[in-house]
Amino acid sequence: MKKFLNKFMVVFLVVTAATSCKKITDDINVNPNQPSVLSTGYAFNGALQYLGGTGGGGATTNINSFAGELYSQYLSETFYTNESRFALAQYDYQGYYTGPIADLNQVIRFNTDPAYKDQVTTTNFGSNANQIAAARILRAFIFLTITDRWGDIPYSQALQGLNTLNxxxxxxxxxxxxxxxxLTEAQAQFDGGGFFNDLLFDGDVTKWKHWANSLRAVMALRLSEVDPNTGSAEFKKAVADGLMTSNDDNAAYKYAAEQNNENPYFGNYRNRYDYAVSDQLVNRLKALNDPRLPVYAEVADNGEYVGLPYATAGDDLDQYSIGNRDVAANTIDPGNVSQIGRAYSSQSSPAVWTSYAQILFAQAEAAHRGWIPGGDAAAATFYTQGITASLQQNGISAGNITTYLAQPGVTFNAGNALEQIITQKWIANYLGNGWESWAEYRRTGYPNLVDPVPTALNADKHIPRRQQYPQSENDLNKQNYNEVIARQGPDALSTHVWWDK
Incomplete structure (x- = not known):
């Protein structure tokens, strides 16, 4: 009996030790902060929050970025003037890849892999097809933003982990x-299933499709100087598949009345006051008696709207004061230059990344170029509709819209069509997507901005044509970095990207 008990105890201890070791090993190998099963809706909205500047995106990778708005000369800097004078050449795109693009790739993987596609953490957020389609559209939008900023970029081999480190x-x-x-495949991929309430379109699949097709139209116009035949063909396809149809279709990122997801300009006005409205915007709106001026800007201490001259620097800044703002009470003690209007700088003010007005102006240009039927008669109609949509978006009354449209400086003129269309598009895109306005300026030369910038710190003092690659590419991806420089041109602000001819 004693011998039996001893043998039993040995077996018990061995089994217990093995079981304990397995439990300890399992616990060590499981990261409680990184679950193995992804909630796809949270990953999707996390990508959107990053682009809104509230999920780690910061001031250089969110869509309505301070830098993008400065390049487009909507704003002027009040103290630190490096970005408006182009002293910062290198911007890092790594955050796009490791943040929202990686998240969206995971959303696609979890909706594709048979091991995960039917799990409740996936299916709670809509049909597999709808989640994949929306993720592809948003990912394409991000890649479009990156390539328009830097030119040639890692794309087909990006985010392949150990398989492709360089x-x-x-x-x-x-x-x-x-x-x-x-974008073409994704907009056709949506099925009749549901989609969760995302931060951009509240789960409206039709709006996602309209945005995808509208982005195709935007991209097609980028080719106007480098490959107009392809541009014209792609524009026609986008129109056929269905563009935005009203302001309800606007791709508007929704900020909230709480600090974890607030409008970045509101956050800046909490204590920094880095940005005033630029004289380039204020003076142009004054010249056109534009009723959007009181929406875009606050009055200065003289009761007028006063823009801070773009790229003012050094001792010259001493003569300007932006005043103060009590963000809690939503009151302003003005200085002698205008702050950003509260409609665009309150805590929950949305940022419109792509607007119906923008797409109407795109159709106006396409008609003017002969890419779609109607010629300048159709261009005039789309142009007028674009202005009207922007004014309505900003709460302007019908009577004031009629008065504005009747002005000689606003009425469509076929002999000056491109400048009018792009200038009105620039006005409409205020503090929505500065990178887009900068791209359109490079493509067309409109509107007429300060260029060269007398106080600029870059070599030629011109508005940059691209941004330099992050230093990590030169340090860690040298061979490919050297190859792209040989193909695209010097890694400099003055090098033109492919479509910028």
């Missing part, structure tokens, strides 16, 4: 070709 730089022409394909 991804090649794809030519921008090839990236555009693939983005047209991605």
């Amino acid at each position: 991804p090649k730089f794809d030519a921008q022409k090839d990236i555009y070709t693939d983005l047209f394909k991605e």
Whole structure:
């Protein structure tokens, strides 16, 4: 009996030790802060929050970025003037890849992989097809933003982990070709299933489709100087599939009345006051008696709207004061230059990344170029509708819209069509997507901005044509970095991207 008990105890201890070791090993290998099963809706909205500047995006990778708005000369800096004078050449795009693009890739993977696609943490957020389609559209929008800022970028080999630690730089022409394909396929991929209440379109699948097709139209116009035949063909396809149809279709990121997801300009006015409205915007709106001026800007201490001259620097800044703001009470003690209007700088003020007005102006240009039927008669109609949509978006009354449209400086003129269309598009895009307005300026030369900038700190003092690659590419991806420089041109602010001819 004693011998039996001893043998039993040995077996018990061995089994217990093995079981305990397995439990300890399992516990060590499980990260409680990184679950193995993804809640796809949270990952999707996390990507959107990053782009809104509230999920780690910061001031240089969110869509309505301070830098993008400065490049487009909507704003002037009040103290630190490096960005408006182009002293900051290198911007890091790594956050886009490791943040929202990685999240969206995971959303696509979890809705594709049979091991995860039917789990409740996936299906709670809509049909597999709808989640994949929306993720592809948002990912394409991000890649479009990156390539328009830097030119040739890592694309086909990006985010392949240990398989490709040093991804090649794809030519921008090839990236555009693939983005047209991605957006075309994605908008056709939506099925009759549901989609969760995302932060951009509240789960409205039709709006996601309209945005995808509208982005294709935007991209098609980028090709106007480098490949107009492809641009015209792609524009027609986008129109046929269905563009935005009203302001309800606006791709508007929704900030909230709480600090974790607040409008970045409101956050800046809490204690920094880095940005005033630029004289380039104020003076142009004054010249046109534009009723959006009281919406875009606050009055200065003289009761007028006063823009801070763009890229004012050094001792010259001493003569200007932006005043103060009590963000809690939503009151302003003005200085002698205008702060951003509260409609655009309150805590929950939305940022419109792509607007119906913008797409109407795109159709006006396409008609003027002969890409779609109607010629300048159709261009005039789309142009007028674009202005009207922007004014309505900003709460302007019908009577004031009629008065504004009747002005000689506003009425469509076929001999000056492109400048009028792009200038009105620029006005309409205020503090929505500065990177887009900067791209349109590079493509067309409109509106007439300060260029060269007398106080600029870059070599030629001109508005940059692109941004330099992050230092990490030169340090860690040297061979591919050297290849892209040889193909695209010097890694400099003055180098033109493929479509910028």
